[in-house]
Amino acid sequence: MTILRVSDFSLNLKRDTEWNPILHHLSFQLNKGETIGIVGESGSGKSVTALSVMHLIDEKKSQITNGNIFFTDEQTGEEKDLTNLTEKELRKIRGNRIAMIFQEPMTSLNPVIRCGEQITEAILLHTNLSKKEAKTRVLEIFQEVMLPRPDKIFMAYPHELSGGQKQRVMIAMAMSCNPDILIADEPTTALDVTVQKGILELIKSLQVKYGMSVIFITHDLGVVAQIADRVLVLFKGKIVEEGNVKDLFKNPQHPYTQGLLACRPSLDRRWEILPIVKDFLTAHENNQNPFISFYEISTEERQNVHQKLYNTEPLFRIQHLSKKYPLRKEKLFSKRDYLFALNDVSIDVYEGETLGLVGESGCGKTTLGRTIIRLIEPDAGEIFYRNENITRLSNQKMRQLRKELQIILQDPYSSLNQRITIGSALIEPMEVHHIGKNNKERKQKTIELLERVGLDESHFYRYPHEFSGGQRQRISIARALAVNPKFIICDESVSALDVSVQAQVLNLLNELKKEFHLTYIFISHDLSVVKFMSDRMAIMQNGCIIELNEADTVYQNPQTDYTRKLINAIPTLK
Numbered sequence: 024m025t026i027l028r029v030s031d032f033s034l035n036l037k038r039d040t041e042w043n044p045i046l047h048h049l050s051f052q053l054n055k056g057e058t059i060g061i062v063g064e065s066g067s068g069k070s071v072t073a074l075s076v077m078h079l080i081d082e083k084k085s086q087i088t089n090g091n092i093f094f095t096d097e098q099t100g101e102e103k104d105l106t107n108l109t110e111k112e113l114r115k116i117r118g119n120r121i122a123m124i125f126q127e128p129m130t131s132l133n134p135v136i137r138c139g140e141q142i143t144e145a146i147l148l149h150t151n152l153s154k155k156e157a158k159t160r161v162l163e164i165f166q167e168v169m170l171p172r173p174d175k176i177f178m179a180y181p182h183e184l185s186g187g188q189k190q191r192v193m194i195a196m197a198m199s200c201n202p203d204i205l206i207a208d209e210p211t212t213a214l215d216v217t218v219q220k221g222i223l224e225l226i227k228s229l230q231v232k233y234g235m236s237v238i239f240i241t242h243d244l245g246v247v248a249q250i251a252d253r254v255l256v257l258f259k260g261k262i263v264e265e266g267n268v269k270d271l272f273k274n275p276q277h278p279y280t281q282g283l284l285a286c287r288p289s290l291d292r293r294w295e296i297l298p299i300v301k302d303f304l305t306a307h308e309n310n311q312n313p314f315i316s317f318y319e320i321s322t323e324e325r326q327n328v329h330q331k332l333y334n335t336e337p338l339f340r341i342q343h344l345s346k347k348y349p350l351r352k353e354k355l356f357s358k359r360d361y362l363f364a365l366n367d368v369s370i371d372v373y374e375g376e377t378l379g380l381v382g383e384s385g386c387g388k389t390t391l392g393r394t395i396i397r398l399i400e401p402d403a404g405e406i407f408y409r410n411e412n413i414t415r416l417s418n419q420k421m422r423q424l425r426k427e428l429q430i431i432l433q434d435p436y437s438s439l440n441q442r443i444t445i446g447s448a449l450i451e452p453m454e455v456h457h458i459g460k461n462n463k464e465r466k467q468k469t470i471e472l473l474e475r476v477g478l479d480e481s482h483f484y485r486y487p488h489e490f491s492g493g494q495r496q497r498i499s500i501a502r503a504l505a506v507n508p509k510f511i512i513c514d515e516s517v518s519a520l521d522v523s524v525q526a527q528v529l530n531l532l533n534e535l536k537k538e539f540h541l542t543y544i545f546i547s548h549d550l551s552v553v554k555f556m557s558d559r560m561a562i563m564q565n566g567c568i569i570e571l572n573e574a575d576t577v578y579q580n581p582q583t584d585y586t587r588k589l590i591n592a593i594p595t596l597k
Contacts, residue, residue: 025095026203026236027053027076028102032090034075042086045071046260049090053204055097058230058237060251060268062244062283064300065491065521068260069240070126073206076238077123078105078113096120097203119149122197124190126209131193132181139165139177142196149200164195167232168225185384187218191225198229205230206238211246215383215548216592223250223594242521244283245594248272256280272596278307285313286522288529288555290578290593293320296533297526297555322575329558329573336410337371338510338542339395344368344404346390346566364390365401366566372510377536377543379557379574381550381589387566388546389433392512395544396428397421408510426456429503433515435495439487445473445498446483449505456506472501476531493524497531504535510542518547529556550589554578562586 034046046068053059061069074080076092092105094116105113125131133141139161146157158177165173168191181189190210197205207226211219227250230237239250247254247268254271256264256279264277275281282303295318306313346365352358364387372378380388393399395406397413406414413424432438439448449469450462459465470480476497487495496516503511513532517525529552535541545556553560553574560577562570564585570577581587 024055025052026055026097027095027238028093029072029076030091030093032075032092033088034071034080035086035088036071036080037084037086044088044260046075049260049262051255051262051265053236053238055236056230056234057253058239058251060247060254061238061240061257062242062247062254063257064242064283064523065493067257069242069257070208071260072257073123073208073238073240076105076206077117077121078108079117079123094121094204115149118145118202119200120202121204121206122200122202123206124193124197124208124210132189134181136180137177138179138181138184138192142192142199145196146199160199161195164198165192167229168192168195168198169221170195187214187222187384190214190218190222194222194225194229198233201233202235204236204238206240208240209242210239211241211243216550216589216594217383219246219594220592226250242283242523243287243594244272244522245287245596248596249594256283278303278313281313283522284596286526288526288551290551290554290595293325293555293575294318295320296530299526299530300523325558325573325575332373332376332558335373338374338409339372340407340410341368341370341372341395342405342407344391344394344406345402346387346394346399347402363566365394365404368404368566368568370561370568370571372542372544374509374542375540376558377545377556379553379560380544380546380563381548381553381560382563383548383589386563388548388563389514390566391563392430392514392544392546396425396430396510396512398430423456426506427509428512429506429508429510430512430514431496431499431503431516433518435492435499436487438499439495441487444484444486445490448487448498449473449502452502452506458506469501469505472504473498475504475535476501477527491524493520493528496520496524496528500528500531500535504539507539508541510544512544512546514546515548516545517552518549525552532556549593550578551593562589 029049029051032046032049035042036045049072061072063069087106093102094105095102142161143157146152146160152160161177162173165176170176170188170191211222214222239247241247251268254265254268255262256277258279264271264280272284275284279300282300285298286300288297298313298317303313344365345367347361347363350360350362368391380391382388390399394401401414405412446469449472450465453459453465459468470483473479473482478494478497517528520528536543545553547553557574559571560574561568570583570586577586578590581590
């Protein structure tokens with residue numbers, strides 16, 4: 024039985040005063056109990072397609088130029104054209120018969136209303152249950168989505184939950200009215216691999232239990248391979264390929280699909296640079312083999328590089344580093360407990376290497392990175408940089424040293440000042456550290472940096488909101504390079520980017536490392552990305568480093584059960 028049918032659907036969106044075509048003659052259908060995966064790069068039209076089904080796009084800024092979207096109500100068997108319904112009629116379907124999990128749970132949940140109340144509100148709106156019955160239903164569904172301590176989660180505010188818990192609350196909200204169709208828009212993008220695996224298994228189990236149909240939107244083809252029956256590949260608002268998930272990934276026909284598959288860092292082969300989608304599209308136009316220009320690094324080559332690298336003095340020596348945070352007391356006069364974000368961590372970082380830090384959210388990766396450059400002050404331990412104990416430096420001397428020690432933060436949007444132009448954001452650190460004789464010279468260097476990271480002079484005068492996620496991350500990289508650093512911490516710097524943009528940024532980081540003789544600590548929850556980037560890999564758990572070795576060795580021969588768990592959670596295309 025076909026429950027959703029999109030027929031020759033086209034949509035324009037308004038930007039400023041111009042109408043731009045976004046979706047072009049989309050046609051597909053979703054059957055009862057089926058999962059369709061929609062994949063593509065950022066800007067390909069995936070989320071717009073989902074929002075069009077839900078009719079959540081502002082009518083003043085959108086224009087349906089062709090086609091229809093038909094939904095079959097299971098209860099009545101009636102087929103309704105969602106494009107022609109009134110807002111009142113849509114409200115009965117939206118959230119009730121068709122539900123949606125949004126990409127970012129922190130911004131999707133109301134920060135000033137308790138989590139339980141937000142779901143209770145949805146149940147009261149769409150059902151005849153009393154407030155007491157609605158609360159009982161919320162607690163039941165919290166148990167179904169495997170949230171710990173449902174009573175406490177019910178009373179908690181969104182900021183008190185982890186990323187994985189917030190996403191489970193969003194799933195609970197979507198499932199609260201037993202919908203016929205669940206649309207999941209990038210529900211696992213910023214989650215670590217083990218939480219991602221749990222969310223995927225949860226969605227599959229709920230689908231089986233309630234007989235739902237699912238539209239799963241993502242840029243990660245490995246995730247789609249784990250959950251979908253069929254796949255639609257979107258490129259510039261058009262479906263360029265579709266088919267059974269196993270057949271399509273085993274034998275992709277369109278060069279765009281081939282490029283998306285190749286962009287993911289391989290766990291079996293080590294390329295010097297990652298392929299990108301553009302390589303495949305260009306090769307197809309010129310009837311060439313897209314891999315003809317890619318070089319595979321041999322094990323012997325890596326061993327020779329590492330032999331030279333690790334026969335030198337360490338750039339950083341971190342010794343017995345600890346950091347703890349006080350936990351909220353349950354009772355007024357009870358003893359206060361502490362959470363050890365770092366627990367007696369000791370590690371060396373060598374000049375010219377990329378040290379990968381891997382672990383689940385909350386394991387201490389970011390705390391370690393920020394403590395090394397003293398953005399967070401340690402409670403115990405010592406940090407030596409070029410044999411100087413920097414834990415004893417004054418704030419003034421540390422400020423001078425920080426010119427050599429930079430960080431690229433996870434969220435480039437919140438780490439950039441929204442009120443100043445990109446040019447000003449890059450010139451500011453140069454002024455602080457007295458780089459360049461005057462503003463004219465600083466502006467010239469800023470333009471050169473923008474060009475080096477794949478942007479141009481016109482971007483100098485724009486504001487952060489005018490850029491895509493990948494472009495903002497490039498700006499953050501340029502800002503880190505503005506003060507001529509020697510050491511950069513990349514803190515989840517590619518976690519929210521689609522696979523093609525991620526490949527471009529990873530290649531850029533490697534190019535810059537060679538050009539400017541940089542040393543990186545590369546923090547990520549994605550073990551496949553860290554394996555591609557790193558010389559050595561450190562696995563963190565509960566504030567401790569539990570495994571440290573050459574990156575390929577860690578992957579091929581893990582020494583701890585926790586590392587094996589992380590490796591097994593990596594989504595594959597098999």
